[in-house]
Amino acid sequence: MRVVYAVDLETTSLSPDEGDIRLVAVTGADGSRVTSNVRDVETILRDPSVLKxxxxSLFDAYWLRRKKFEVRNFADTxxxxxxxxxDVKAGNKLVDLAKQxxxxxxxxxxxxxxxxxxxLTDQHVAYATADSEATYRLYPILMDRIxxxxxxxxxxxxxxxxxxxxRMQSDGILFDYEGWTSELDRYVASAQALQEDIxxxxxxxxxxLGSSVQLKSALLSVGVNVSSTKQEELAKFxxxxxxxxxxxxxxxxxxxxSAYGDKLLRRIGSDGRLRGDWRLLGTVTGRSTCSNPNLQGLPKTAKRFCVAEPGWSIVTADFSQIELRVLAExxxxxxxxxxxxxGKDLHRKTAAKVFAKSEEDVTDRERQAGKVINFGLVYGMTAFGLRNKLSAQEGLSITLEQAERFRNDYFELYPGVLRxxxxxxxxxxxxxxxGRHWDSKALKEIMRFNYPIQSTAAEGFKESLILLNDRMPGHWxxxxxxxxxxxxxxxxQEVERAEQLLQDCMTTGMGCLVTGVPIEVDVNAGAHWIK
DNA sequence: GCCATCACG
DNA sequence: ACGTACGTGATGGCA
Known part of the structure; x- marks a missing residue:
């Protein structure tokens, strides 16, 4: 018989940097108890034979980890x-589930x-107890439904x-505050000079210049007539x-x-490390997301200032063309x-087909266009969209008819994709x-072939992450x-080992789901985050 | 509070 | 005739 306890923490702040754990409520088959001292329940938390x-848990178990309490074997309602x-956004709060x-x-x-x-009053104790009791009762119900x-x-x-x-949420990223500040100064100067000139x-x-309404009319006054002021449209001119x-x-x-200036700097903790709020399930396709700040959306220029501490290295590993490989599968x-x-270059191959030449004769620009076509068509792009994208991104102007021909050429080369x-x-x-599935009626047509791809890639990625976390040493x-x-x-001195482990975990993890296509992983190491 | 825009994949 | 590429998070403008 499995031993299960529900655990609920109450804290004096949202962030463990600024607050403390005030109460812990624990509910088991033997009832509930509440303590203000985590030590009282330490053995339960640590015991791998007891499910918490x-x-x-990205709140409670994260707090416990930051306060140096070990939690082994847990689940999350x-x-x-x-x-x-x-729905990963709405309707998953404890109140919602307790009601439902x-x-x-x-x-x-x-x-x-x-x-x-x-x-703290009896009311506080009752509040914490109610939460852990609800969690305790919900767990078997949700598992049955699953x-x-x-x-x-x-x-x-x-x-x-x-x-x-x-672990990722706890570890954070060491951020070179000084370096980024002086980089920002250069952006301020450049923005100011440009503003004056413009x-x-x-x-x-x-x-x-931040007002698209004003910008549009100002551009019109010098004869530049744009339908919108977005990058894609402006690039045409x-x-x-x-x-x-x-x-x-x-x-x-x-x-x-605006997005990565002061706001980013304010998120750095007293240990010099930048921490975001990670969400395990940020999208219905199973991707994780991050906010405050969004560390997944850091501009390349800022990644240079995500650094390793002295004597350490940052090692990155990324899947090569993973969504295209999933599409192939x-x-x-x-x-x-x-x-x-x-082991062929798929972008080059696509370019060779649409530009009607041999793969060796494909130029760099044509290969770039091939890349746009490959990615665009994974997402179900139309000829119209393809024409716009090629024009905006590659400065390649083609007619709708040519775009349509590119599309047809693509599907002639890969008829299985059309099927x-x-x-x-x-x-x-x-x-x-x-193992995810969606009712087609609930999805726009285009999502019906995008979801399986994005989702499978996300699931394989998580398998890789799990393997890595299980196998990597505790001090990494x-x-x-x-x-x-x-x-x-x-x-x-452990960089080589890390590169090998990443490569191995990632190919093995993705290989759990993608079996008919070789998986390639590129690795990099340095004093800062290189992408 | 929504829209347009743009950072990332 | 119509709209036209998927998934996020964050911002400033604007009503």
Whole structure:
């Protein structure tokens, strides 16, 4: 008979950097108890034969880890709910589940951390107990539903991946504050100079470049008529118009400054490390996300300032063309499969087909266009979209007819891909290789062939992450997991071992789901994050 | 509070 | 005739 305890923490702050654990409520078959001293329940937390259940372990188990308490063997009712309901955003709070499954109205008046700073009353104790009791009762109910829906494999993978995410959340990234600050100064200077120039050229001294409404009309006054001020549209004029080119550069600088300037710096902890709020399940396809700040969206320029501590190295490893490989697996397209098996460059191959020349004669620009075509068509792009993208991204202007021909050429080369998309459009359910499934009626047509691909890649990625976390030594740091890239920080003399381990875990992990296509992983190491 | 825009994959 | 590529998170402008 398995021993299970639900555990709920109450803390004096949202962040363990600034607060303390105030109460721990524990509920088991023998009832509930509450303590203000974690030491009282330390042995339960550490005992691998006792299953702990949290609701949102990326809060509770993360806090415990940051406060140096070991937690072994745990599950998470929030994650189970997310797996079960498909909706990973709404309806997974403890209050929602208590109401839905237990017919219980939980009182959430004390939820906010500021309610846990002063004297604790019976009311506080009752509040914590109610949460852990609800969690305790929910766990078997949710597990039953998971089994009924055939989602055990998904739930188990997600549960196992939690440990890795908690570790990543705890470890954070050492950030070169000084270096980034002076880099920002350069962006400020450049943005200011550009703004002056642009205002003068457009004869509009008050122009707010952040306002697309104002920018559009100012550009019109010098004869540049754009339908929108987004990069993609402006790029069509940029090559011919110096002022548009300046606007594009200004936008870039402004973006960096607003999103990754002071706001980023304010998120650095007293240990110099940058920590975001990781979510195990941020998307319905099974990807993880990160916010405050979004470490998955750090601009390349900022990654240079994510550094290793002295004597250590940052090691990165990323899957090469993983979604295309998954597409090859799912579609079974012979040409695409053979290409990957032969270790060929798929972008070059596609370019050779649409530009009607041999692979050796494909230029770099043509290969880039091949890349746009490969990626665009994975997502179900139309000829219209393809034409726009090629024009905006590659400065390649083609007619709609030519774009249509590119598309037809592509599907002539990879007929299995067309068949795959067709099958997905006609099925009542679409599935990932890792056990997720969606009712087609609930999905826009295009999502029906995108979800299986994105989802399978995300699931294989999580298998890799789980393997890595299980196998990597405790003193290494897990820094980031970004859809197809894993980042660790290790002592310099262990770099080679880390590169090997990453490569091995990633090919093996993805190989759990993708069996017919070779998986390639590129590794890198250095004093900072290189992508 | 929504929209447009853009950072990442 | 119509709209036109998937998934995020974060921002400033604007109503």
């Amino acid at each position: 259940v949290f609701h949102n 929030m994650v189970l709910s997310q797996v079960l309901h498909g 499954y237990l017919g219980l109205e939980l009182n959430k008046e004390l939820q906010s951390a500021e309610n846990w700073l002063g004297e 089994r009924e829906r055939g989602l055990e494999a998904v739930a188990e993978r997600e549960t196992r991946a939690l440990t890795a995410l908690i 205002r003068a050229k457009l004869e509009c001294p008050e122009l707010n 940029g090559y011919a118009s110096p002022v548009v080119e300046m606007v594009l550069r200004h936008k870039k600088a402004l973006k960096i400054l 799912l579609s079974g397209d012979p040409e695409m499969l053979q290409s990957f098996r032969d 795959f998309q067709d099958t997905m459009l006609r099925s009542s359910r679409v599935k990932s290789l890792g 740091r897990l820094i980031a997991a970004i859809h197809d890239e894993l980042v660790v920080e290790v002592p310099e």
